[in-house]
Amino acid sequence: MTTKGKILIVEDEFIVANDLQQMLQRAGYVVCGIASSVHKARILLQQHQPDWVLIDIILKGDYSGIDLGNELMQQHIPFLYISANTNQRTLEAAKLTRPHGFLVKPFREKDLFIMLDIARYKLQTEAGHDERPGPAKAGNIRLPVEDAGSHTAETLEKIRIVAPADTSVLITGESGTGKELVARAIHRLSRRSELPMVVVDCAALPVALIETELFGHEKGAFTGADQKRIGKFEQAHYGTIFLDEVGELTPDAQVKLLRVLQEKEVVRVGGDVPVKIDVRVIAATNRQLEKEVAEGRFRLDLYYRLSVFPIELVPLRKRKGDIPLLADYFMKKYSEKNKSGVEKITESAMRQLASYDWPGNIRELEHLIERHVLLATGKEIAVFDLPSAVTGPGGEEGGKLKTMDEMERDHILTALKASNGKVSGPGGAAELLGLPAQTLYSKIKRLGIKQAFK
Numbered sequence: 001m002t003t004k005g006k007i008l009i010v011e012d013e014f015i016v017a018n019d020l021q022q023m024l025q026r027a028g029y030v031v032c033g034i035a036s037s038v039h040k041a042r043i044l045l046q047q048h049q050p051d052w053v054l055i056d057i058i059l060k061g062d063y064s065g066i067d068l069g070n071e072l073m074q075q076h077i078p079f080l081y082i083s084a085n086t087n088q089r090t091l092e093a094a095k096l097t098r099p100h101g102f103l104v105k106p107f108r109e110k111d112l113f114i115m116l117d118i119a120r121y122k123l124q125t126e127a128g129h130d131e132r133p134g135p136a137k138a139g140n141i142r143l144p145v146e147d148a149g150s151h152t153a154e155t156l157e158k159i160r161i162v163a164p165a166d167t168s169v170l171i172t173g174e175s176g177t178g179k180e181l182v183a184r185a186i187h188r189l190s191r192r193s194e195l196p197m198v199v200v201d202c203a204a205l206p207v208a209l210i211e212t213e214l215f216g217h218e219k220g221a222f223t224g225a226d227q228k229r230i231g232k233f234e235q236a237h238y239g240t241i242f243l244d245e246v247g248e249l250t251p252d253a254q255v256k257l258l259r260v261l262q263e264k265e266v267v268r269v270g271g272d273v274p275v276k277i278d279v280r281v282i283a284a285t286n287r288q289l290e291k292e293v294a295e296g297r298f299r300l301d302l303y304y305r306l307s308v309f310p311i312e313l314v315p316l317r318k319r320k321g322d323i324p325l326l327a328d329y330f331m332k333k334y335s336e337k338n339k340s341g342v343e344k345i346t347e348s349a350m351r352q353l354a355s356y357d358w359p360g361n362i363r364e365l366e367h368l369i370e371r372h373v374l375l376a377t378g379k380e381i382a383v384f385d386l387p388s389a390v391t392g393p394g395g396e397e398g399g400k401l402k403t404m405d406e407m408e409r410d411h412i413l414t415a416l417k418a419s420n421g422k423v424s425g426p427g428g429a430a431e432l433l434g435l436p437a438q439t440l441y442s443k444i445k446r447l448g449i450k451q452a453f454k
């Protein structure tokens, strides 16, 4: 077996440290020492110069694992934390030391190696030791922008790294930033691509149905359960499950999900026999999960399980450099599809796109371009019909500033116009604006738009 690197273990529980040592040695790592305190770790670091340090956060003595993490960060020595459930303050402090990974106890041998593999990949790419030539290309993924340095290129790179690793991925980003698209790309490039990716929209499930939907139920489990039902996890066996809007799960469902991830088995509602499953989990959310954790709505241990490899998708307004390429891609796509003969977006129309804020992100851009390709009479799109209130500086009209309510009202009306009055569902105004339909309905009511629009 080839040597993968020298590792120093910092762990004060002898049995845990010993287990770790054996696991690592079996996988071809050299364990150059076990330190039971930060003080001992410092000595062993001097003596052995390890490639990696695995640190338990809670250690006996004056210094914690995070203190050591701080020192290692300054010395540019890569390290990973291993810890049991910790509180939010510790998590925040740990994050500031920029670890290359974080593993929650108890974990499986496999989780440890996946995390180390990913950490090695990350280190290589950070150091620019990546051997592949040219811009990022991720198999046959249809993401249009592949310019080195663009946000999309970085995302493709992450997809390429994580796809074969079989590890959990957490994709975060506002609505319409492409989370599902990224999940599909990961699945397609993984060894599970022959099997389906089962999609669960956690936000769309009524609370009462979440558990049966995810884990299934036995016949007679509750009134009305006259058939056995196979849950989404079982359906995804050997494939991938995509948990969209995972931040919406109830505390009960979170506990059960955590159990599934730890034990790799599900128990159907009303049943007592666990069913083994082999599923890769990709989760997505447009909430800030760390904030949800801090405020007690999302379990920290589940957060760590899910976010072994996080992919953050930046809102379009913060990466305007990607707009021309995306716009061009959508223009060509819809022009070909509709045989409309549109070949170009003029420079001034592009400038218009760049000055807009894109609350609905890429989805909104895609819909806008599709609409204009259909409406175009010539070979060019020369002007875009964008919500005017937000394109001008502060929505000024005839020297008088509009109130926020007026701007919001205009913006919603433009979206309703674009969606032909449809509020919810695919292509609806809520989707265009990147808002939950319920929120939009209440805004419409509050701003008295309904009558005006009808």
Ligand SMILES: Nc1ncnc2c1ncn2[C@@H]1O[C@H](COP(=O)(O)OP(=O)(O)OP(=O)(O)O)[C@@H](O)[C@H]1O
Pocket (backbone or CB within 6 Å): 142, 143, 144, 145, 152, 173, 174, 175, 176, 177, 178, 179, 180, 181, 182, 244, 286, 362, 363, 366
């Ligand atoms: N890089 C990209 N290239 C081409 N199309 C993209 C890209 N990113 C997103 N899209 C398109 O934008 C639309 C929205 O993407 P997607 O549904 O993946 O977003 P999402 O973040 O999952 O949204 P939500 O949170 O509302 O579910 C889709 O039609 C998708 O094909």
